[in-house]
Amino acid sequence: MRHFKTAVCAVALAAFATTASARDLVMNANTSDPAQKQAMEDLIADFEAAYPDIDVKFNLYDHEAFKTAMRNFLVSDAPDLITWNAGNRMKVFVDLGLLEDVSDVWKAEGLYESMPAVVGASSVDGKQYGVPYAYYAWGFYYRKDLFEKAGITETPTNWEEFLEVGAQLNAAGITPVTIGTKNLWPAAGWFDFLNLRINGVEFHADLMDGRVAYTDERVKNVFEKWGELVKADFYIDNHAGYSFQEALPFMNQGEAAMYLLAPFIVSMFPEDVRKQVEWFPFPTIDPEVGIYEDAPTDSFHIPVNAKNKEDARLFLAFAAQADVQTKTAATLDMLPPNVNASVKDDRFAKGGFAQLSKADGIMQFYDRDTDPALARVGMQGFQEFLKNPDRIDQILERIESERARIYGGL
């Protein structure tokens, strides 16, 4: 009995102690789009409700500003949590010894079983350095009414059908594809998919890691296929002058029919257009090659220099729970990595989820998978190729010399 009393006292005291000194958890995030901001605020509110002792201090940065600021605060004044991207972008900071190994959270929460799709992207040398909260599929967002107008009844599943769809749309006076390459990365999505469909995931990963030359015959094959689209007038004119949002009006006004992009585009369609928009995955090119997809993954990480790592781990565990992921991903229009979470009931999320479930392997994205300097030169090359397909040899030489500078000779 006496033991029981002291135990009660101790617990009460401990509880008192923790409430008296509210624990601060500082989080720096790059989730500045409206939906992202909402999702993050909801997540924090729910976390604070579950752990009333912890007070989360939320600092929001613009996407590009975050990239620069991060390099300062990770070293000088580290927060307890950051949002960032899995894959090579995370590895850069892991290699610099700036991100905390959180394999213990993965083990304790059984995340290896509940998040199998993102283990690879969260790992460096078999250890996990972050916990993903959402990922998303890339694919074609197309206007069903325009397809019908051009006499197309089914979405293309292979290369021949895809070319045929383009020809039909062009015949109906509709540009098949809209794209804004001023931002560069929309063109990289095309390269990723073409390379994955033609050469498969292993070759793509090798290319991203600088182990294959860009002047390789297999890379040239990719551009040959891509050139077929350019020559068949698939793309809107003057795409180099438009950002990815500025290319959207072509679809809204019915001048172009498809856009290869990610779910964040959904909320940008006007209401009446969105009703007509549907989704299909990138068609297969070589039936021998498996289904490989780009699925960029967003995750939470703990900086090595963080002050409150204990509570940061609590947050990671919380954010990995199935019901929490269901809610966060739904607000984001993205997919929850936790297999026990449920996917938002809408055609885009369902379609993307179905495609990723079928996938034999996933990559992050061109500018997340490879060296940032190489990505920049590469994407400028893609942009130039889309305007001048005949310059392909020069372009590949240039990308290759940048690859050689960074990764060394082969």
Added chain:
Amino acid sequence: MAEITIMTDHRAERSVTFFRKHKLLIMPLVFIAPAFAMFSIFVIYPIIQSIALSFTEWQGIGPKKWVGFNNYRLLLDDPVFWKSLVNNIYWLVFFLLAPVLGLFVALFLNQNVYGIRLVKSLFFFPFVVSQIVVGLVFAWFYDPAFGLLATLLDPLGVSLPPILADENWATFGIIVAGLWPQTAYCMILYLTGLNSVNPEMIEAARLDGAKGWRLLVKIILPQLKAATFIALVVTVIGALRSFDLVAIMTEGGPYNSSNVLAYYMYDNAIFRYRMGYASAIATVLFLIMNVYIVWFLMRLNKNEKGAR
């Protein structure tokens, strides 16, 4: 006690005399000191640091690797660097239209009619507006699908190239946008200059039969020498540090065809994390500017000596 007081008095006297002796040397130094301190911390030190960085390979965090002149060697082989340099020269040459245009606008506006103040301020307006806004507005003008230029010219059967998406036109499209506020700036410089033109001299020239072009070149322009000098200075500096418009209108694209040194430096530092390489570009830009700055200082020095 008394002795001590005397001694301190002596000391005070001596220090006063020291100060008095060197007053002409000390006072200027004292006055310059705060400015010099700030200038050293925020200008000179970063310049030295930046030059030092250009000899390293550094991604913004982590260890710096000393690479000697390697960054400069890479620059020589970098086609984008040369393209940016050429574009900077285009900027420099075509930006010099700004003082010329500004002069003519100023001459045109330098009259006394009802409402001229309003017209003058409207002409000055583009300089007040942020460069970012100017860039955005011009990008919309140029839009080949929905833009103002296309809408105006299409009915006339004229079709423009997609200015900002075309590798041959992008730089010139941006320069035209830059000329708009720069002309306004030069105009205001010339307008104030014109105020101080001696009317008697013009009267005298008129009596001697000078008019039109000759009057402008021989009588008015020499009196606007000071305004011309300042207009040239701000224009050349504006051309060399062109950045905002490039960043907002094309981001150096399509595929670097409209890049300039200042933006290429930013691109390398921010998007590629090549701080050392970016510093090397900055150093080159700094050296180019120095040529011009030295000319400017020499000129200024000569003028001052002449004034004395």
